[in-house]
Amino acid sequence: MATRKSSPPARAALRYQVLPVPRTHRFQVTLTIPRPAAGQRLSLPVWIPGSYLVREFAGQLMRIEASQAGQPVALEQTGKNSWEAAARPGRALEVRYEIHAHDSSVRTAWLDEGRGFFNGTSVCLRVHGQEEAAHELAVQAPAGCAGWQLATALRPLRAGRGGFGRYQAASYDELVDNPVELGPFWSGSFDACGVPHRFVVTGAPPSFDGERLLADAKKICETAIRFWHGARGKPPQDRYVFLLNAVHDGYGGLEHRHSTALQCARKDLPRLGETGRAGEGYTGLLGLISHEYFHTWNVKRLRPAEFARYDYERENYTRLLWFFEGFTSYYDDLLLRRAGLIDDATYLKLLAKSINQVQQAPGRLVQSVAQASFDAWIKYYRPDANTPNATISYYSKGALVALCLDLTLRLEGRGTLDDAMRALWRRCGDGPMAEADLLAVLQAQAGRAFTREIDAWVHGTGELPLKALLRAQGVRVQEDTAPLAQQLGLRVQEDAGIVVRMVLAGGAADAAGLSPGDEWLGIELPPAEKGAAGGAADSPPGGWRLLKLDELPLYAGQARQLTAVVARDRRLLRLPLELPQGATAWRLLPPAEAAGADRPRAAARSWPAH
Structure with a gap:
């Protein structure tokens, strides 16, 4: 024995x-x-x-x-x-x-x-x-x-x-x-699909409506749980805690397996007596809650193979942040729509904001989103004046890659990206995954390989086919005149004057020779333009002082060629600036408002609500 x-x-x-x-x-x-x-x-x-x-x-x-x-x-x-x-x-x-x-x-x-x-x-x-x-x-x-x-x-x-x-x-x-x-925090609780959740808020003002926050957070959590597990499925977490710190000005979150730490501006909390749709600030907070909660599955359990065991001593590299952060960014606002917390028009407004952020970054044509994932340690989290020219956000572009995959699957009548995400969960579950796993579930679902799309959209630097895919959903893409800073290719700080923070490669400011750190003092017009700008007799002999960027059209009048007067290291410089024409920003209109849009195919009509 x-x-x-x-x-x-x-x-x-x-x-x-x-x-x-x-x-x-x-x-x-x-x-x-x-x-x-x-x-x-x-x-x-x-x-x-x-x-x-x-x-x-x-x-x-x-x-x-x-x-x-x-x-x-x-x-x-x-x-x-x-x-x-x-x-x-x-x-x-x-x-x-x-x-x-x-x-x-x-x-x-x-x-x-x-x-x-x-x-x-x-x-x-x-x-x-x-x-x-x-x-x-x-x-x-x-x-x-x-x-x-x-x-x-x-x-x-x-x-x-x-x-x-x-x-x-x-x-x-x-x-x-x-x-x-x-x-001394505020605390409330709710059950979502049978799982106890607690919400803690520190720093809330007297106007804070805790009951509305609990009700809306419950909708988000239940929508996410049903996304992954259906109406009767059991989620992997048996408890969850939201830790929200409300401050004068702040925003951010960090995911954990059974909790998340959040930060928001106090003015963005829901207020007693307010009813109806969430305002822009509160919608942003709900999107943050949705984003970090979606991470309960996507990155904390389903995670990059390189994160199978964390090495706390050094950088842990992965080329998959476009999936784990980007796809989570796609679903955060989409689940708000499905939870009934925003409507189609609001969702498309948020989506257009993400598209414009990517379109405004010259770095999208320089660095692939997979490489941006790998370089997060030295670029995304260490931004400088050249960041938009050198890299692309794996959050924003990753979300647009998810959008393109979702709309392509719907257009081909091969299900949705939701189906692919659930298939990944069944395949990898609470464990590591690789890009090959995503390709495998896409091929099994669609009956064809998606290698070409992933190579182009994730590992390449070309433009994404956003317009065609959105129009196939009946969404109208309207191009409006871009904000002045975008037209010029500038990002500035305005505080009793204009200080250049970033100059975007290929823009008018770049061509003129403006540099980060310049103080833009004013403009001088060619002699022939002074009368057109306000009468030759009234034109000051040197030009016009600018205190805010939006004053530029006021003093430039119809002039397209002018001189920008800047201070750099206590030196005054005069830089020839040609004002651009035709720079645009996207606006997305729902099918009901898009009279001239293409009619969506039957298999695609449920997006974004389903």
């Missing part, structure tokens, strides 16, 4: 004790490692998944020290974000340190007398060799902060009514994938 081998004893959990000290903007952390290795290695991540930039979180770590049984242990720094403790096996190792927390973004950590927030990647050292062990996080209530609560999607071990206490995670990955919100 064979003897059964006994299972090794469960490894004791790693424990993080976090004490917020708001007046110092610091979290005091004690990490207890019950069974350290000899020469135990520790490190703090250099990036956070979902935000593709090396952010050097260790720059905010201070006063690190270690001990065993009350005796100091030598701790040697071995790199910019790593340490080695001269620990002796068999005794628990304690590591104490502080984290300075004064970054109000969704990516790092913040602490003051009004609010606290942190991601584990900014606060929790990684214990090398024990990443798969159980981890515990204990957060104490800060002294002198009455009314503070704690919210996180981590599972509680022992937490009080306010949320402070002990939480558990099965691994380091799970620990750092659950941000923590602290403070």
Whole structure:
């Protein structure tokens, strides 16, 4: 009779004790490692998944020290974000340190007398060799902060009514994938397809309508769950928490498996007494909620093969952000339409905005969206004055690639991109995927290869067939006169004057020789044009001072040739500028408003509502 081998004893959990000290903007952390290795290695991540930039979180770590049984242990720094403790096996190792927390973004950590927030990647050292062990996080209530609560999607071990206490995670990955919100926040809850959801809002003004936000968020979540799993399917998440920080001016979000951290402007929150369709600001917030929630499936579970296991020490490259961010950007507003939160006209207005953003970027003809995905670490997240000329947003163009695939499938009567996304979920599920998986499901669905389209739209730099595909849906593409900055090929900052921020390659400003950093002081007209602009007797002898860009037509009159007067490094320059004609921006009209549009084919008429 064979003897059964006994299972090794469960490894004791790693424990993080976090004490917020708001007046110092610091979290005091004690990490207890019950069974350290000899020469135990520790490190703090250099990036956070979902935000593709090396952010050097260790720059905010201070006063690190270690001990065993009350005796100091030598701790040697071995790199910019790593340490080695001269620990002796068999005794628990304690590591104490502080984290300075004064970054109000969704990516790092913040602490003051009004609010606290942190991601584990900014606060929790990684214990090398024990990443798969159980981890515990204990957060104490800060002294002198009455009314503070704690919210996180981590599972509680022992937490009080306010949320402070002990939480558990099965691994380091799970620990750092659950941000923590602290403070006197508003909280509400709802069920979406049987899954409990909680919504936490910090910084809301008295006019905030929490019930409307809950009702609208519920519609978004249920629409997304049914998108992936149908009316009776079971979603992979058993809980979900929205952590929204409302500030004077801000916008952004970061996805996690069971939660998301969001930021919005207070003025964009829904207000008591307001009814009817959402305004532009609130629609933007709903789109952000939709985007981050869609990531619950697309990137947090269905994810690039390169992200099968995160490497927290360095860049994690993938050429698939056009799919994971771009396709999510396509569906965020589309699901608002399907949830009944916006109508066709509003959806097409949002889509036209995305199209114009791509069309205005000369970089679309320089860099493919696959290469833009790979270069996110050095280009998208590190923008400069040349960014629109050198690269393209994998969010915006990726969304348009998704649109083209969706409308092509509908036009050919081969289903929709929705079907392809669900097929990908069935094929790859909660695991890694590659571009080949997308090509495989498209071929299985459409009965033909989509290699040519993916090569051209994703790996090439040509224009997308947007007009033809939209017109086949009955959508009319109307080209209106573009805003003046777009006509000139400029992006400016206006604050008691005009400062050039960016000059777009190939535009009129580029041809004239304007440069980022120039202060555009005014214009001078040719002598023959002065009378046409307002009468020769009244024309000032030097030209006209400009304080805002939209004053240019007022003082240029009918002139097409003029001189731009700019200041550069305290020098005055006179640059010959030819005002362009014919620059346009797209406007999309629904079929009911597009009297002259092509009649949509029967198989395509349901878009965008279905």
